[in-house]
Amino acid sequence: MKNLFTLLLASMAMTPLMAQTAETAKTNLPQIPISVYLPEEAVTIPAASRQALEAKLLTATAQCGMGATEDFAQFYVTCSAQMVDEQVLPGAPTKYRQEVEWSLYVVDAFAKKIFGSTVISTRGVGNSPEKAYNRSLRQISASLPDLQRFFTQMNTRIIDYYESQCDNIITMAQTLAGAYKYEEALFRLAVYPEACPSYPRIVEVAVEIFKKYRDDQALRNLAQARSIWAAGQDAAAARAAAPYLAEILPDASCYEEAMALLKEIKTRVKEDIDYLRAIEERNNRQSHEQAMAQINSWQEVGVAYGTNQKQTIYRDAWPWK
DSSP, X not given: OHHHHHHHHHHHHHHHHHHHHHHHHXXXXXXXXXXXXXXXXXXXXXXXXXXXXXXXXXXXXXXXTOEEOSSOOSEEEEEEEEEEEEEEESSSSOEEEEEEEEEEEEEETTTTEEEEEEEEEEEEEESSHHHHHHHHHHTOOTTOHHHHHHHHHHHHHHHHHHHHHHHHHHHHHHHHHHTTOHHHHHHHHHTSOTTSTTHHHHHHHHHHHHHHHHHHHHHHHHHHHHHHHHHHOSHHHHHHHHHHHHTOOTTSTTHHHHHHHHHHHHHHHOSOOHHHHHHXXXXXXXXXXXXXXXXXXXXXXXXXXXXXXHHHHHHHTOTTO
16 A cells, blocks of 8 residues: 555656656757648638637647748648538527537648648537637637647658658759759758758758859849940949949959959049949958858848748649639
8 A cells, every 4th residue: 555655646746747848848849830821712711710710820830849930831731611510509598509620731832732631620609600610719729639749740741751852852952043043942942941950951052052143143233234334434324333233242253353343433433432432341341241141141032032932832732722
């Protein structure tokens, strides 16, 4: 009896420790970026409830270990709802009881296919069908075991996907860059999760492509500046060409050519033009800063491209078109 009592005490002491360990494990899960997308095409969900459901799913993905994001992510969560039972309860005042099945889907926006799915059933009672529906909706939360399990599984599966597809993603980005589609190439690399073990390989390729992207932009700016200067060769032309030269930083392969053109302009104009001097000062100052911020810069280019393409790509991948 004494031994049984000791075991019970040990069990009671271990319970909060086990709960804390589980919570710690959940919060230490890799943050895999995922979006939530509930378009107007989701006709099975009333418009008034769509925003509330979107907020709940964003909270659930974040609390279940995934990196909920409003930026573009290759994988997004969406939902459809189906009323499986509706009853008018006896008595006064009249009350309505509804049972709703929420089908959750994780969609691969690039492959345009469903990556995983689950169904959650909720019930709600209210003085009107709308209130019953909303109370059913309120039961969706990150604390639901089925929801936690689903997002944890998706988190692991998405990591496995990226690890298995790393070589293909790199090849695709290099192919796009070879076709001068630098922004799209960086976009494909920018959505690769930092939590994945292969991420350093992605960064290495992205920095190379970003260098080519910057060189391409610099050559375009140099060509534009030369064209403007050749057409005028006066103070007005110098002022018009200056903004293009200002975009050519010291790490560009054509930087020396740009500085030669700048010297020619200053010699020909023969004026103390402050903005021409400012170009040289700015470029010298930003040379080191640009090198230090190179990784963030390539990510920003990719994210900006993805943000502009987000709605179109997600709409094309919508499972119920």
